[in-house]
Amino acid sequence: MTSHPEESTSSLTVERESTASRQRVWDVIADGWTYSQWVVGNSRMRAVDPRWPEPGSVIHHSIGVWPVVINDSTRVESCDPGREIVLIAKGRPVGTARITLRLHDLDNGGCRIEMAEVAVSPPMSWLPHQVTLAAVFPRNRETLWRLAAVAERRASDDT
Template identity: 70%
Template sequence: MAHPDEADSALTVTRETSASRDQVWAVIADGWTYSQWVVGNSRMRAVDPNWPAPGSTIHHSIGVWPLLLDDHTVVEDCEPKRQLVLLAKGRPFGKARITMRLEDTADGGCRIDMAEVPVGFPMGWIPERLALAAAVPRNRECTKRLAAIAERRPPSAVDQ
């Protein structure tokens, strides 16, 4: 399993939820929910039937109509119910590597860790700490949305 360095950043966003790790993973593994919990994504266009297997993609749009850009996100690595590493392509701003980790909590819930770093030009050229600091508020909201969706998902609906 790959272990991206950015996943251990001091600026990694962490959120605990009462939802189980299975419930959280079920949301992540349903690529069609991506635009519901990822800030900035406005609509889904297609989800690879193999999502979230390594190499699979989801096609989405970012922005607000009429200023929409079509982009896609690729799974770089996946350990089901534990870790997902994505490469999100956000034209014209470049790419970002997102690492999500899930761990059980003592009370039966789940801890969600989310780290994001820019890669490549142009965002990859700005100081990393500045780029990470800019991503923290966005990722706080992403993990808040992810937890809220997972908490509403009945455990019996979890099939992955």
């Protein structure tokens, strides 16, 4: 059931290796309440659909720093539990993006995390994909660093 959005084959896909297992990283992604802990720019969670991360489920979050926050939401477009999730994230005022996260086992018991993002609505979708991907690359690199850190911290809490 794995999908292949065009951004997932981009040369600007961000990758990070984690010592946490693929399941441990998935557990963080599948807990919608952790979204603001690892997604750069999100300041707080407002609500999480109890069906998260099933396709069509939504989380409601805020971006920005108080007192200038914007309430937005992210919807699951597709999900292959433990392996891949494709999200449609609203990001007013810059538009909506499709984000693909993929997880791969490593021989050492860890996980390689891949993240790709492409704008799917104006104004960012008016720009060439390579320009928008280059613009989000640093943020996505930090996002994966945070995701790995949360998963690794959870793994160390279990021992």
